[in-house]
Amino acid sequence: MTLIDGENEAHYFKLKSLLDKYGLTFPKEEAFILYSSTLNYCVRKINSGSPNFHQEYLDVIMDFLEKEIILLDNYLDYDVFNNIIITALRLEKFDWVEDFIPKYIERIKPENRENTLTFNMARLHWYRKDHQKVIELLRTVEYENLGYNLISKTLLLTTYYETDEIEPLYSLLESFRAFLNRHKEIPQHRRSYYLNFIKITKKMTNIIPGDKSAIEKLKNQVNDDSTIANVLWLKEKLAELE
DSSP: OTTTTTTOHHHHHHHHHHHHHHGGGSOHHHHHHHHHHHHHHHHHHHHTTOTTHHHHHHHHHHHHHHTTSSOBTTBOOHHHHHHHHHHHHHTTOHHHHHHHHHHHGGGSOHHHHHHHHHHHHHHHHHHTTOHHHHHHHHTTOOOSSHHHHHHHHHHHHHHHHHTTOHHHHHHHHHHHHHHHHHOTTSOHHHHHHHHHHHHHHHHHHTOOTTOHHHHHHHHHHHHHOSOOTTHHHHHHHHHHHO
16 A cells, blocks of 8 residues: 555555564565565655655664664675665764664675775764864775765765865865766766766855855756755855855
8 A cells, every 4th residue: 555555654654563563473585575665665755855754764774674684694785774874864863873883883794894884984974064084084085886986075075165175175076077987887867966066066166255146146057957966065055155
């Protein structure tokens, strides 16, 4: 019913209640499918503009984790770990994240553990606006994981902007652009997503605070384009320039 009549949230909460009672009576493989259906429902609701489902997602995935249904060969997939962290950060549960990382980082496979730790500590410090710690963690790091590389470069770039580190900012703008053009395996729509972010960020550095005409022009460009990375941060910074 969550698939057939997805607008009716009562079906989701009924499914969640039933899983609380009976989830562990299923074989692990079947329980995994059932719990995944609740997570997928939460993701659909978040994507359709229901922010309260961020907390639902976190509650379900933590239940999933604590019951060890989500573990594969007793390891936690690093993408799942990352999704838990970013959901909690968006809910501003910073202390919760600080406790979660050391508690569960050992459940990540050894070959992925160090990068996952560095990456997520940087994200935590970014949300806390601990700019210097973000720079310390990321300025010399090149991840083999492409996703980590893209997000970490974005975090570092925004941190340089926040701290008025203009020379490192311009250097990273150009090296990030070169990185995107060099890695042909990045899908074109994703490459454009980050290239647009670089372009808008560079334009922001050239705007004089209070220049209403230039700010409004760039705001309209951001509002009219749905293919820009980190768009909420860009809107926040443009508002600060007004």
